[in-house]
Amino acid sequence: MLVPPPSYHHPMSRITAGILTVGDELTSGDRVDTNSTWLSQRLLELGVETAFHLALPDDRAAIAASIRESAPRVSVLLITGGLGPTEDDLTREALADALGEELVTDEAALGLLRGRFEKRGLEMPRRNLQQVRRPRSAAMLGNPVGTAPGLAARAEGTPIYVMPGVPGEMKRMWADHVAPAVRELVNGSDRCLTAWIHTVSLAESKVGEIIEDLMQRGGPVVVGTLVSDYIVSVRVRAAGAAPEIEDLFVTTARTVEERLGVYAFGRDEDTLASVIVRRLAAQGATLVTAESCTGGLVGSMITDVPGASAVYLGGWVTYSNAFKAEFLDVSPETIAQHGAVSGLTADQMAIGALAQSGARYALAITGVAGPEGGSAAKPVGTVFIALAFIDEDGEPSSHVRHFVFVGDREMVRRRAAITALAMLQFHLANDGTVPEMLGEFRPRIETGA
Amino acid sequence: MLVPPPSYHHPMSRITAGILTVGDELTSGDRVDTNSTWLSQRLLELGVETAFHLALPDDRAAIAASIRESAPRVSVLLITGGLGPTEDDLTREALADALGEELVTDEAALGLLRGRFEKRGLEMPRRNLQQVRRPRSAAMLGNPVGTAPGLAARAEGTPIYVMPGVPGEMKRMWADHVAPAVRELVNGSDRCLTAWIHTVSLAESKVGEIIEDLMQRGGPVVVGTLVSDYIVSVRVRAAGAAPEIEDLFVTTARTVEERLGVYAFGRDEDTLASVIVRRLAAQGATLVTAESCTGGLVGSMITDVPGASAVYLGGWVTYSNAFKAEFLDVSPETIAQHGAVSGLTADQMAIGALAQSGARYALAITGVAGPEGGSAAKPVGTVFIALAFIDEDGEPSSHVRHFVFVGDREMVRRRAAITALAMLQFHLANDGTVPEMLGEFRPRIETGA
Numbered sequence: 001m002l003v004p005p006p007s008y009h010h011p012m013s014r015i016t017a018g019i020l021t022v023g024d025e026l027t028s029g030d031r032v033d034t035n036s037t038w039l040s041q042r043l044l045e046l047g048v049e050t051a052f053h054l055a056l057p058d059d060r061a062a063i064a065a066s067i068r069e070s071a072p073r074v075s076v077l078l079i080t081g082g083l084g085p086t087e088d089d090l091t092r093e094a095l096a097d098a099l100g101e102e103l104v105t106d107e108a109a110l111g112l113l114r115g116r117f118e119k120r121g122l123e124m125p126r127r128n129l130q131q132v133r134r135p136r137s138a139a140m141l142g143n144p145v146g147t148a149p150g151l152a153a154r155a156e157g158t159p160i161y162v163m164p165g166v167p168g169e170m171k172r173m174w175a176d177h178v179a180p181a182v183r184e185l186v187n188g189s190d191r192c193l194t195a196w197i198h199t200v201s202l203a204e205s206k207v208g209e210i211i212e213d214l215m216q217r218g219g220p221v222v223v224g225t226l227v228s229d230y231i232v233s234v235r236v237r238a239a240g241a242a243p244e245i246e247d248l249f250v251t252t253a254r255t256v257e258e259r260l261g262v263y264a265f266g267r268d269e270d271t272l273a274s275v276i277v278r279r280l281a282a283q284g285a286t287l288v289t290a291e292s293c294t295g296g297l298v299g300s301m302i303t304d305v306p307g308a309s310a311v312y313l314g315g316w317v318t319y320s321n322a323f324k325a326e327f328l329d330v331s332p333e334t335i336a337q338h339g340a341v342s343g344l345t346a347d348q349m350a351i352g353a354l355a356q357s358g359a360r361y362a363l364a365i366t367g368v369a370g371p372e373g374g375s376a377a378k379p380v381g382t383v384f385i386a387l388a389f390i391d392e393d394g395e396p397s398s399h400v401r402h403f404v405f406v407g408d409r410e411m412v413r414r415r416a417a418i419t420a421l422a423m424l425q426f427h428l429a430n431d432g433t434v435p436e437m438l439g440e441f442r443p444r445i446e447t448g449a
Numbered sequence: 450m451l452v453p454p455p456s457y458h459h460p461m462s463r464i465t466a467g468i469l470t471v472g473d474e475l476t477s478g479d480r481v482d483t484n485s486t487w488l489s490q491r492l493l494e495l496g497v498e499t500a501f502h503l504a505l506p507d508d509r510a511a512i513a514a515s516i517r518e519s520a521p522r523v524s525v526l527l528i529t530g531g532l533g534p535t536e537d538d539l540t541r542e543a544l545a546d547a548l549g550e551e552l553v554t555d556e557a558a559l560g561l562l563r564g565r566f567e568k569r570g571l572e573m574p575r576r577n578l579q580q581v582r583r584p585r586s587a588a589m590l591g592n593p594v595g596t597a598p599g600l601a602a603r604a605e606g607t608p609i610y611v612m613p614g615v616p617g618e619m620k621r622m623w624a625d626h627v628a629p630a631v632r633e634l635v636n637g638s639d640r641c642l643t644a645w646i647h648t649v650s651l652a653e654s655k656v657g658e659i660i661e662d663l664m665q666r667g668g669p670v671v672v673g674t675l676v677s678d679y680i681v682s683v684r685v686r687a688a689g690a691a692p693e694i695e696d697l698f699v700t701t702a703r704t705v706e707e708r709l710g711v712y713a714f715g716r717d718e719d720t721l722a723s724v725i726v727r728r729l730a731a732q733g734a735t736l737v738t739a740e741s742c743t744g745g746l747v748g749s750m751i752t753d754v755p756g757a758s759a760v761y762l763g764g765w766v767t768y769s770n771a772f773k774a775e776f777l778d779v780s781p782e783t784i785a786q787h788g789a790v791s792g793l794t795a796d797q798m799a800i801g802a803l804a805q806s807g808a809r810y811a812l813a814i815t816g817v818a819g820p821e822g823g824s825a826a827k828p829v830g831t832v833f834i835a836l837a838f839i840d841e842d843g844e845p846s847s848h849v850r851h852f853v854f855v856g857d858r859e860m861v862r863r864r865a866a867i868t869a870l871a872m873l874q875f876h877l878a879n880d881g882t883v884p885e886m887l888g889e890f891r892p893r894i895e896t897g898a
Contacts, residue, residue: 023675024673024684025673025675025684026486026502027489027498027499027500027501027502028489028490028493028498028499028686029485029486029487029488029489029490029491029492029493029499030490030675030684031486031675031677032481032482032483032486033481033482033485033486033502034481036478036482036504037475037478037480037481037482038478039478040476040477040478041477041478041479042478043478044477044478049476049477049506050476050477050478050506051476051505051506051511052476052503052504052505052511053475053476053482053502053503053504054501054502054503054504055485055501055502055503056500056501057498057499057500058673062500062501084653084654084657084674084676085652085653085654085657086653086654086656086657086664086673086674087657087661087664087665087666088664088666088673088674125652125654125655125658126658127654127657127658127661128654144855145855145856145857145860146855147652147654166676168856168857168859168860172857224479226479226480235479289745289766291745291748293752294749294752295745295748295749295751295752295753295757295761296738296740296744296745296746296747296748296749296752296764296766297745297749298745299740299744299745299748299766299768300743300744300745300746300749300862302744303742303743303744303745303766303768303818303862304744304858304859304862306819306820306821306858307821308744308768309768309769312744312768312769313768313769313771313772314765314766314767314768314769314772314776315745315765315766315768316763316764316765316766317738317745317748317752317763317764317765317766318763319748319752319757319758319761319762319763319764320758320761320762320763322762323762323763323806327763327776327805356776357772369752370755371755372755372756409753409755410753413749413752413753
């Protein structure tokens with residue numbers, strides 16, 4: 001028995017889950033298992049604690065043995081992966097083995113799958129037939145975004161849910177089928193409250209210092225930090241049925257937010273881009289982008305937000321010097337004297353984008369992402385960001401900042417894109433001024449408004 | 450028993466490892482477990498296959514039970530995490546429980562630790578004392594980059610190595626102590642060869658059908674498929690010391706590639722964008738992009754490739770209709786009659802981008818990413834992609850395709866960007882024609898060259 005013994009329990013929850021992920025690519029180290037992480041987060045939001053994550057290769061006997069032995073030890077068992085149409089997708093077979101049942105074809109699922117292929121004028125590959133087979137006592141879970149239906153079964157009283165390994169399909173199936181079932185299991189008796197407060201441009205250690213006292217363990221409200229893609233997030237979590245817990249939770253979250261001030265840009269599902277789109281829409285303002293080293297990354301982050309078309313007009317990817325001069329009116333003399341990677345070039349790109357488009361805001365980025373192209377004066381990681389805007393008198397104005405970001409090509413590009421968004425968010429949230437940017441985000445030179 | 454049953458074995462390797470990672474932050478979903486992935490990669494390089502990854506919370510009884518039960522089932526058990534100086538670091542205690550031994554203080558390790566603190570003029574916190582305790586029969590592994598020494602023990606003949614959870618400390622201890630021990634276990638007899646062959650525009654089931662015979666398990670060469678970000682990759686892996694294994698491995702990989710034909714675009718570290726940049730550079734050709742619904746994603750993928758500036762001039766993000774008309778000369782009549790999401794608009798965007806830039810190739814994308822904006826005629830997921838190029842007579846020509854992609858906003862955008870790159874790759878690899886696009890990638894309408 002690898003799972004926790006029966007004596008195991010945790011004060012936060014009486015309901016426990018086990019998560020089994022299947023695939024050679026996991027145990028070979030070809031792929032990091034992010035499904036387990038995501039599912040544990042969702043489970044905790046419902047008040048369910050995860051007792052174990054187990055990853056196994058595509059081995060029918062190993063999967064079957066693990067299902068058999070682990071199901072009785074948890075309140076619910078979630079499985080992802082191995083539902084595909086190829087030879088090495090064996091989770092369906094293993095579940096049947098664990099239940100001691102044979103596989104049968106689900107006629108309804110077969111009809112749906114055939115329909116999908118017919119609608120697109122395609123013949124269904126024979127191999128897809130295995131995807132509509134299920135252990136006799138199991139039910140199928142619909143998958144509107146892929147060909148692999150999921151499975152719901154029960155072993156010795158423990159509900160088992162099998163979802164595809166493809167994250168997009170797994171998440172959809174979780175939302176449609178598994179979360180409602182788990183919520184019913186929990187029955188609202190144990191609640192877990194979680195709030196996330198997201199910050200940008202502060203190092204994690206700095207955030208930790210600012211809220212050190214709140215991070216002391218022991219009470220019913222637990223505060224921690226997590227860094228993801230250069231965003232430092234503070235997690236406030238509380239569990240229990242007592243009404244005073246909720247007050248304490250709300251007060252703690254508000255205190256965190258107040259202490260972090262302008263650096264705290266959003267909560268929970270907010271992203272920098274979604275907050276910016278919301279703020280611009282409220283102002284009735286429009287935005288354009290002019291990107292060199294980020295090559296379209298900022299535009300892509302903004303247009304990730306549903307409804308971005310209300311505020312984002314479009315942009316230019318001026319990767320070559322010719323594009324900068326021809327389409328954004330960057331002066332060839334500026335490029336010759338100061339270089340394509342310079343504060344003046346960034347500024348002219350942003351002002352040019354404003355002039356071309358009639359937008360109220362423009363973000364421009366130029367830099368050396370590496371690995372080649374660095375020099376003593378402008379090493380790899382050097383990035384200039386300009387935020388141009390139409391001020392209260394109707395005149396164009398701008399902030400320009402000079403950064404030197406640490407990391408490889410991808411890290412420099414992502415940091416540059418996020419920092420550009422941070423500058424705009426600060427300007428929008430802070431009455432048109434950009435506060436001191438700290439940590440990794442501290443600029444070398446500040447000019448402009 | 451969650452671990453594979455005793456009958457379990459895999460032809461690729463006689464030596465198997467189990468990996469146990471410890472920490473509340475893993476099972477709560479606050480942190481992704483990257484230690485297991487990294488260790489499995491290193492193990493495979495030494496010819497050792499990983500039988501399972503198991504992550505447990507900081508629970509002494511659960512860890513002890515899992516060590517006891519899993520050690521006999523693998524050739525070596527690796528454990529990371531829970532060696533720190535705080536209350537919730539319990540792996541040391543759990544190992545002692547599993548071995549049925551008491552903890553004793555290791556005098557040599559205590560002396561070293563005291564020395565470290567003295568050298569820095571610091572008093573040693575009392576809590577650090579627990580870090581130099583070990584089960585009576587265990588040995589300590591030095592940690593030159595942290596305060597937590599590791600542990601080496603043996604349970605029923607299986608060697609167990611416990612390393613810190615901090616990745617930098619774990620990697621150093623692996624290199625210094627664990628890798629040499631595992632290498633000795635393997636005795637240099639097993640090698641592991643891996644090749645990846647990447648395909649685009651074929652469904653996984655179709656790929657599985659084409660190489661079904663090669664995917665049968667049992668021989669020394671194992672073939673599997675993996676889907677990541679809409680790219681279906683075939684993994685060919687072989688292990689063993691015999692020289693004929695290498696021949697068989699090379700032949701199998703070549704057969705896979707030949708059967709997948711033009712759909713197989715690259716190997717190993719190749720991406721669609723990196724292959725395109727390489728091909729364009731070899732031709733001395735240039736590329737521009739004109740993106741609507743993808744908002745800069747294609748430009749961002751291309752500029753992810755180091756050296757992209759040799760071939761990529763830049764692009765336009767024409768998110769608004771005004772931008773399409775003003776900067777790419779899309780005719781307002783076309784937009785009025787056919788819509789901004791239409792084959793004609795895509796075609797004019799691509800031709801306009803060619804004309805503006807003088808590039809040889811232009812990719813243009815317009816579509817409905819959702820969740821809003823769909824209609825009966827053009828549901829969410831509708832995307833038109835145009836590839837314009839200067840043909841042999843010096844005239845602009847184009848391929849235009851109409852797709853309906855399944856999925857949410859992010860999935861539609863990513864599929865659209867990858868499909869656009871696939872069209873260009875097919876054109877470059879296939880003498881200027883785009884082969885039949887299949888599966889998810891099958892267009893509704895084909896027009897143009």
